[in-house]
Amino acid sequence: MQNPEISLTVAPELRLFLSSGRRRAEHSLVRIDGAATLGHVVESLGVPLTEVGALLADGRPVAPGHLPEHGERITVQAVTRPQQVPGPLRFLLDVHLGTLARRLRLLGVDAAYENPDIGDAALAARSAAERRVLLSRDRGLLRRRELWAGGYVYSHRPAEQLRDVLSRFAPPLAPWTRCTACNGPLREAAKDAVQEQLRDGTERSYDVFARCSDCGQVYWRGAHHTQLAAIVDEALREFGPPARPLPSSAH
Template sequence: MTTPGPGLRVSFAEELHLFLTARHRRADALHVPHDETSTLGHVIQSLGVPLTEVGELVVDGHRAAPSYRPRDGESAHVPAVQRPQLLPSSEPPHFVLDVHLGALARRLRLVGLDTAYGNDMSDDALLRQANAERGVLLTQDRGLLQRGSLWLGAYVRGAHPDAQLLDVLDRFAPSLSPWTRCLACNGALSPVAKSDIATLLRPGTRRTYDTFMRCDSCARLYWRGAHSAKLEATVRAARTAVRERTLS
């Protein structure tokens, strides 16, 4: 695909090189044979880069839509999506996560972000849910992001859930409301009097803690226990990430 001759010249921002094959990452630009019938978006995705990850396309110095049909000999530049990424709705973001991102789902809920997750969802069901709820589908499956029916999606970078959380926050810079969502079901947490739940607590917990929250949906109880130090560190890192992205 890199043999000189008639065709389309395509260059990618460095942030997008991870989606390209190893041999293509080494090239400053790719020379792609082109029949002038395929759209620019099709060409980009055929090279492995989901359109969810690209910014405003440029062809020979002019902005172009993914639906543009390049002509032989033209040069296209593919930038990475702008960060922070603006979402179509002014409402707080709603995220829908694929089955492999359960640990990330808990972290997103910890910092107060509306996060749908099920560990038994098929790809088709995920797409239907994301589209119906106007949610951002978060995944590391490029094939899912290349589905033409997907309303909005984002590739999650990072191998560890903490790194994945910071990547999502860096990309969208959402407003955070830590300790307001159930880590198990995403329901809203409300304060509950200790006297109302005393019989549900273990003796050690009943003696040691006085402040509790209860999920409005599943009734799961929460309190700042011995495990909270790690969670608080996650919240601090999340707030720092959003603040730095917002100020950049």
């Protein structure tokens, strides 16, 4: 058979990954060679499989390994939100998402962050070894086969990025319990235990402190508390339970 083709319909929220010509059309014809799997065909069009939910062939669910046949009507759906991830929900963020990593940690979400850039292969390998969902705006990185799980970050604005991740994965929130610098757990600390790390003004002005169990960073309700509390309050209103107050500023 010459030039076998399938009819492809891609969910509207996934069309940004397509070329401009395909992006405008509700349906498009795609040539197939009889050997490439449906997953390969979808990725060759620019859509990472991390963003794909159900795949339908003539209305019936199929796996990414399905071999499409001439004339099939293929529907590519987006992931269902909230997306279910097996095991404890933990994240790994690439070098370009430092602000998002700090905001997730502020909310108590386990968010490892690689800076400096360790390369795509090492990031994907760490995702697999630690069973972390890799968050990135790099489509090529999200197509790596060794990746355990991943998610494309659709916006370049940190506030929108945070809302997108919380909406998609619905991680449990526990604000003020993680170090925003290293991702370690915070523990309440007596003033005399952290006194050597405080400036004179801080020691006189504050009495409630927390310290990171991993890196030793000390936190208190300093000048940035109002700004950070606004981020926490907004996230909790839509995505989480009430927070328990803990110090939020660090030096």
